[in-house]
Amino acid sequence: MYKTMFGASGFRKGMDLYFQRHDGQAVTCEDFYAAMCDANNAHLPNFLQWYSQAGTPTVKVTSSYDEGSQAFSLKLSQEVPPTPGQPMKEPMFIPVAVGLVDSTGKDMPLTSIYSDGMVQTLSNDGHPIFTTVLQFKKKEEEFIFKNVPERPVPSLLRGYSAPIRLDSDLTESDLYFLLANDSDEFNRWEAGQILARKLMFSLVADFQQQKTLALNTKFVDGLRAILQSTSLDKEFIAKAITLPGQGEIMDMMSIADPDAVHAVRTFIKKELAFQLKDDLLAAVTSNRSSEAYAFDHDSVARRALKNTCLAYLASLNEPDVTELALNEYKSATNMTEQFAALAALSQNPGQVREDALLDFYNKWQQDYLVVSKWFALQATSDIPGNVVNVQKLLAHPAFDMRNPNKVYSLIGGFCGSPVSFHAKDGSGYKFLGEVVLQLDKINPQVSLTVIAK
Template sequence: MARFVLPSKTLTFSRNTLLGLISPAPVNCSVCYFQNTARRSIRFKHFLASEVNFRKKYCPLYSSLSRVKQVSRRLLCSVATEDSPKQVEESKMETPREIFLKDYKMPDYYFDTVDLKFTLGEEKTIVSSKIAVYPRIEGSTPPLVLDGQDLSLVSIHLNGKALKEEDYHLDARHLTIQSPPSGKYDLEIVTDICPQKNTSLEGLYKSSGNFCTQCEAEGFRKITFFQDRPDIMAKYTVRIEADKSLYPVLLSNGNLAEQGDLEDGRHYAVWEDPFKKPSYLFALVAGQLQSRDDTFVTRSGRKVSLRIWTPADDVPKTAHAMYSLKAAMKWDEDVFGLEYDLDLFNVVAVPDFNMGAMENKSLNIFNSKLVLASPETATDADYAAILGVIGHEYFHNWTGNRVTCRDWFQLSLKEGLTVFRDQEFSSDMGSCTVKRIADVSKLRNYQFPQDAGPMAHPVRPHSYIKMDNFYTVTVYEKGAEVVRMYKTLLGSQGFRKGMDLYFKRHDGQAVTCEDFFAAMRDANDADFANFLLWYSQAGTPVVIVNTSYNPEAHTFSLKFSQDIPPTPGQSVKEPTFIPVAVGLLDSMGKDIPLSTVYHNGTMQSVSSNDQSVCTTVLRVTKKEEEFVFTDIFERPVPSLLRGYSAPIRLESDLTDSDLFFLLANDSDEFNRWEAGQVLARKLMLNLVDDLQRNKPLVLNSNFVQGFKRILCDSSLDKEFVAKAITLPGEGEIMDMMGVADPDAVHTVRTFIRKQLASELRSEFLSTVENNRSSEEYVFNHSNLARRALKNVALAYLGCLEEKEFTDLVLHEYKTATNMTEQFAALAAIAQNPGKTRDDVLDDFYGKWQHDFLVNFCL
């Protein structure tokens, strides 16, 4: 499933978006907001990050969305269609029951092949299926229970013989064949459905003149009677018939085997998928679409046809999506050795596809927002979102399609793993550090509150009532962090060995999280102790680190204690396996070479190929334990949890001086950013306390100087600098308070921003001037980074409310040649009430009010 994209008219901007760069907290902005603000001054409405989480999973971020995968599936509602013969009223359906992981049972029957025929019509659609069935246990004849919802049954044939009503049982949810024959047999079922009335948008539905499907997780049962569960994998052949004038394009999974004309102006297409897949990956699209065509030559020399289908007017905006697809295909070959397996890969993008994006085998379906882009209507965040989400859905071809989930409790097996893969892809296409910062920020802002709230659940939940509720930031984002920990522990080569064994063992199978764990363990002969607890325990571990230095023994000690707070249904937690990447800095700010550490009564080598290392991964597996580094000849400053090596809350005895030292010197750029954020949060909390005590607000001069050093360090990546000089959002600060005080936090954050802008105005002005460009818009890392830094600097200057800078920001708005820079200038202007703001907002609204791609952002 897609990476959480909510294609609605209103989205919530996080501080990672352009407007968020200048807003004191996430701000609710819609088209109406811009229209109304142009007429009158209004105040921004602030709210906690946890509230954002409940409104929509999370907002556009660096590469998962402006990225963000999510139509929150729980927004979908099942709406019954009209009753028909043999159809039981929905009102009589049984009360939903809780499903438990422990109750999983293997199916009594498997399906070998599935032949489907769709006769698409304007009043109804006839679906004919022919299924080759065989029992799991030879000779057994238990009833065959098929899922079905909102279907009108026309006929059933078993081995060519029509069944009578007494031969089967039909209710609102199931069709049961009471006494099937022993051995293999063919089951033929014909049903009527009405896609035009399918308002649940699951199964086959019609919208804006197109037929479209959405089958994950349990939508296929709204198309025909079937064992609609992911461990039923079969080979599909699909024939589609439709009016050629209304539906000239007929698409389904696999390779196009045959097409032609029929009588009465109709035509047909036959699609064959040679690979087994579960029913949730079935897809069908029929409509009036045009395509951008390209080719990709795999590493084995096969030529793959690539087509991106959209309404005709949108085809020019698909160039970046095609680039993203080809980049993803090449990256998967280079990094994981995974080659595309069919002759054709189709992508369909329509504006009213409500699931964001879907990885159907060889026929990915997207909301247009995640495919279409032009410099005039899309920001850098939009381009990054398209790159990441196109990659995510393509990567599912192996992690989700070729190897799928045994049951829906294993959802993170495909989604957590594929999120990790798309994160790595986006990192390699841009800045690894900035991407890591964005992913960790998303985790902290949206997953941590879920872990701390009433909806806390493990990466692999133990039960569910409604499957749609499984699509959460815990399953996706925390699940990705669990996969990342394997790589942290095993290294890149060891992780690749584990992936290779995983595919070798399980290609074409439906498997579990334990199977992935076993592949990683066995491929590397590794001991992961209690690592599997990450899948079964909810909550965010809190790790406390205390340090001590022994100058006589030349040793440096790190004492760890871990605790996982109680969560609903889990009051007692066991210590889990936490990889903590650590480095030590000497007084000159250089990494100290590390070779040995004393742990569990033994001296252990941490060297690599007999060479000392600058970073080592400590395996914290107990509630309390100590690691002692030897041959340390001065008291070091520890760099803890480098690269954010585990999804935990870390508390340490580092002083402010230590943090400023790390901010200036740490070779791990993530921890350099983290030190600055910790200092900023502490500063903001202290100033909130001063404000509440009616003390004057004074900005720490050390903080200003540390901020200035980062801003003026030309050796740093510009996108990293843009991240590093962005203050924590108000939601983060309020989340750390016993009793939140939104007004005080807002006042303090505004004060800090204005003080920084005032004291560093010349540096900010130089940053804006040095990062202008009159060249044509190009989406690549160097240009993206330049624009990001310029826009953050502009936002700081814009908050000063001085004519010089108001004129500067207005000039940037009027001369901008792309949406990234124009919207950044708009956001900077929008900070300060007045006629200039009203005029600019009115201008922007008037220009873009009818463009759905821009409206989607607002």
């Protein structure tokens, strides 16, 4: 948040002063705060509440536009939930980075803001400003942007400028618009995640009522546009097309339904793979490389996008895709891509899966950490009846119940698979109970850790 408020150069000035004052000393958060403020000649009232007040603030935002005065208003209110020992909370100092997006998808230049009886003129040495940071310090505040020629779509909390929960009045259409146009990659990703969660909750309700599942075409088109973009960072594309996890969705449900969430997420993944197959195949092909492994951003981004697209395609369980994944596995020049191809092949039961898993183990059996990844990959699989496979792996020569990391990879990994662990027949719970009884005799601390996770 300091960097958000002071910028990169201001943050560096604060760091330099902090080390100048305190290098080699045992100091406090207050000392760091003082260095940041002194270096930037700033005063941040109630900012230290972040260090002394428990709980995550929820910020509600409502917007309105007055065409006659060309003024766009954002009304913000904050609430910090009561926590043990702190039933009453004071307002926090929350930096909210904001931009306004016009109807063509372009950022609007910001000229002035009216708040708390004062007008602040925004300038940057004559250059236009497209993002500003609102200093939200009270329980409720209103910020009015002047000289706004049309009603914009607000891009709120850009760059995740504060660790809060945001509750805004953005409509579903606004979210699709931001998904397609926002220049801030975090907000573009967040818009997609919100839409995906809404879609998943809606389909879970349909599944529970035994209705036919159908995918929103606007959601498909939104992801297609991102996938086809030549200007977006490839690592961002990989993250933007990734669906929220099953655990995340279940955590947000009043009564978790693992089977329904798994069925819905599987449906969405397969349907996206089917409708976007050509684009996904093109992404795999265009991001394939035979060059030596390199650890730089472009290479990491290329691998991330290729591997994400391959995982989508593998959900189709079609012969041409299986052949593609097998070729990627055999031709991989590094662990990242080979393991990703193995994970794709492991999505579907069959001889190809078993052969690939055996080949990988034979190749890497001398590497302790890689074998742990190999165990975890199989343990977390959603293939039907996976508890039987995990039980067999307990007898594998590379598994040792006395080794905590092997236990966490195999048994902990299995418990982290919602569909397998929470199987309706109770087989997942029974398996864990039996293993914990064995484990408790060997290492009670590890058995406790497995249960706690």
